[in-house]
Amino acid sequence: MAAVRFFPLIIILIIVTSLIHLALSVSETESLLKLKQSFTNADNSLSSWIQNVTPCGNWVGVVCFRNIITGLHLSDLGLSGKIDVDALMQIPTIRTISFVNNSFSGSIPQFNKLGAIKSLYLTNNQFSGPIPLEFFSQLGSLKKVWLSNNKFSGDIPHSLTELDLLKELHLENNEFSGQIPFLKQQMTSFDVSNNKLEGMIPENLVGFGAKSFSGNEKLCGKPLDKACDYYTLPTGGENSGGYLTGLGVKVIVILVFAVAAALIFLFMKNKKRHEHDFSIISRSNSSIDEDQLHQVVQVHAPSSKNSKFSTNSSKKGSSHGEHKSESKRASTTRGGSMGDLVMVNDEKGVFGLADLMKAAAEVLGNGGLGSAYKAAMANGLSVVVKRMREMNKIGRDVYDAEMRQFGRIRHNNILNPLAYHYRREEKLYVTEYIPKGSLLYVLHGDRGSCHADLNWSTRLKIVKGIARGCGFLYTEFSNYDLPHGNLKSSNVLLSDDYEALLSEYAFYPLINPNAVQSMFAYKTTDYTQYQKVSQKTDVYCLGIIILEIITGKFPSQYHSNGKGGTDVVQWVYTAISERREEELIDPELKNNTSSLNQMLQLIQIGAACTESNPEQRITMKEAIRRIEEVRV
Secondary structure, rough: HHHHHHHHHHHHHHHHHHHHHHHHHHHHHHHHHHHHEEEOOOOOOOOOOOOOOOOOOOOEEEEEEEEEEEEEEEOOOOOOOOOOOOOOOOOOOEEEOOOOOOOEEEEEOOHHHOOOOOOOEEEOOOOEEEEEOOOOOOOOOOOEEEEEOOOEEEEEEEEHHHOOOEEEEOOOOOOOOOEOOOOOOOOOOOEOOOOEEEEEEOHHHHOOOOHHHHOEEEEEOOOOOOOOOOOOOOOOOOOOOOOOOOOOHHHHHHHHHHHHHHHHHHHHHOOOOOHHHHHHHHOOOOOOHHHHHHOOOEEOOOOOOOOOOOOOOOOOHHHHHHHHHHHHHHHHHOOOOOOOOOOOOOOOOOOOOOHHHOEEEEEEEEEOOOOEEEEOOOOEOOOEEEEEEHOOOOOOHHHHHHHHHHHHHOOOOOOOOOEEEEEEEOOOOOEEOOOEEHHHHHHHOOOOOOHOOHHHHHHHHHHHHHHHHHHHHHHHOOOOOOOOOOOHHHHHEEEEOOOOEEOOOOOOOOHOOHHHHHHHHOHHHHHHOOOOOOOOHHHHHHHHHHHHHOOOOOOHOOOOOOOEEEEEEHHHHHHHHHHOOHHHOOHHOOOHHHHHHHHHHHHHHHHHOOOOOOHHOOOOHHHHHHHHOOOO
16 A cells, blocks of 8 residues: 555656756757757758757757757858857757858857857858957866867967866967967867967977978977077066976076076185075076086985984974984085975985986976976986975975975875975975876866776775875874865876875965965855855865766866856755755766765765855864765
8 A cells, every 4th residue: 555655656756857857958949949040041951950859869960968968069051140159058068069161250159158168169160350368268178179260360369278178279270360379288189370370389389290380471490490580589487478388497497506506606705695695696697507517416315214304203302403404414515405406205216406407398387386397307207396486485494394394294195295495586396297197187188098987986086085185184284274275176186096196285384475365275165255264174175076076077166267167066055955966976977876875975075065154064074084984
């Protein structure tokens, strides 16, 4: 009898679910029909687009995945008129848009309203005019941009440099002018041939060959057979558009050596000079010869396994005493140590600035705290050198003490430094290069083998690794307001076996007061609504990553303007309140039905971590405990 009474409830649930799905389908159908109406000659080419017929599987050009519209491939249909982007905005699941080989004209449509799209193909149309320089700034998920064979003019939008996931860029056969902006991304396909571009070709793009740059009379430099004269060279600089290329590290090193050589000379003349003399050294002392390079001596701190700077350090004296002893020993080394690196972890080998000088280098990016470079040294070790430009207010004693504390860290989920350099105007932070890259890239970048490995067990392993790393930081830096402070998926690196490695942690006390807002903690609701941050803010950031991993969505919270991506917090809370939690799970995980309960459990943990009121939010200790309880 119980089963009989329960049967109508099942029928009701099925009917309600069907009605909801039908309502969504009707809404998407109406949006696509509205889009069709904006075209001037679509009756024949889009004759299959009719009312009362489901778009998925029936309408030409509509691409679906499990009855969810994911793309529009309206190529080679002779379409013209206006493209109603507002209609497309009503279909938030669209990721690919293609209008290749049609007859559209006028300025570029407002595709920048579609913050979640990953591919935009507009090749072979009649679009014209300049593209707003900030057009792409809200399209953080874009990986492929094809605008070739149109009549676009003006400068190449600088906002393209902000697309961290960009892999393919084709602008050939247009009328673009000005210089090629420095694109820090490691792209797989690039072409700007047959435009009106000028100036030097950025060094990191020369690998695409001369064909990708031909037809631009005023372009110069490799791979073209046209050398640049002095007046065509870009001025560079941190904020000049990114022309600092593979020579970036070498330029920095040369400057460091120059200052070091000048300082050594002054010390020889007057040993009573103090460290603040950096500020009065003449900038005319800006060169150093090869003999002087070989006089630089490495400062070598022993391995943590037998070092007095290890976690189990000797009780003889404080850490300040140890620091003074080490500094004293360094200052008596041949040639001095002021211009070299200080090694805090030699398990990967010992190296100095001279080794970086000889290394092949490339720019990795320019983040909120400074710029980063990859240097591949002759011994096979690749390192990342970060210029910490937002730390120039702190003194040497504080910087040394913090770096040595970082160097003592040994944890499977923490990326600790190998070496550092201090100068009042220049601070370098050197870590091992992790080839697989960040969680952000693996999760949202090219869907290659790395992304294919992101099954449920791998994602749970990553979450647990992040949690364990946070647990260690909360023990090691328990007195900090923000033991991490900049926790986001771009600062979670992944080892070859997908072990999470936290980076850019515990910098909060070191950063200039006017620059702390570049940290992700200051972009959360804790600061925007309550004007304060605390250890609970790290918990909120952890929750964002959890929701990002389980949903597969790029969080809008990572954008400073909040535009683009998905507001994962609002989406999750809405779904939970409406008992629709299963819709939150990344479609690529839904085949693993045996782990559905565990996935839902992780969603609840992410929601508890992102509670808007810090007072009601769970602690880091509680978050870690709950995460550890989730099993594969």
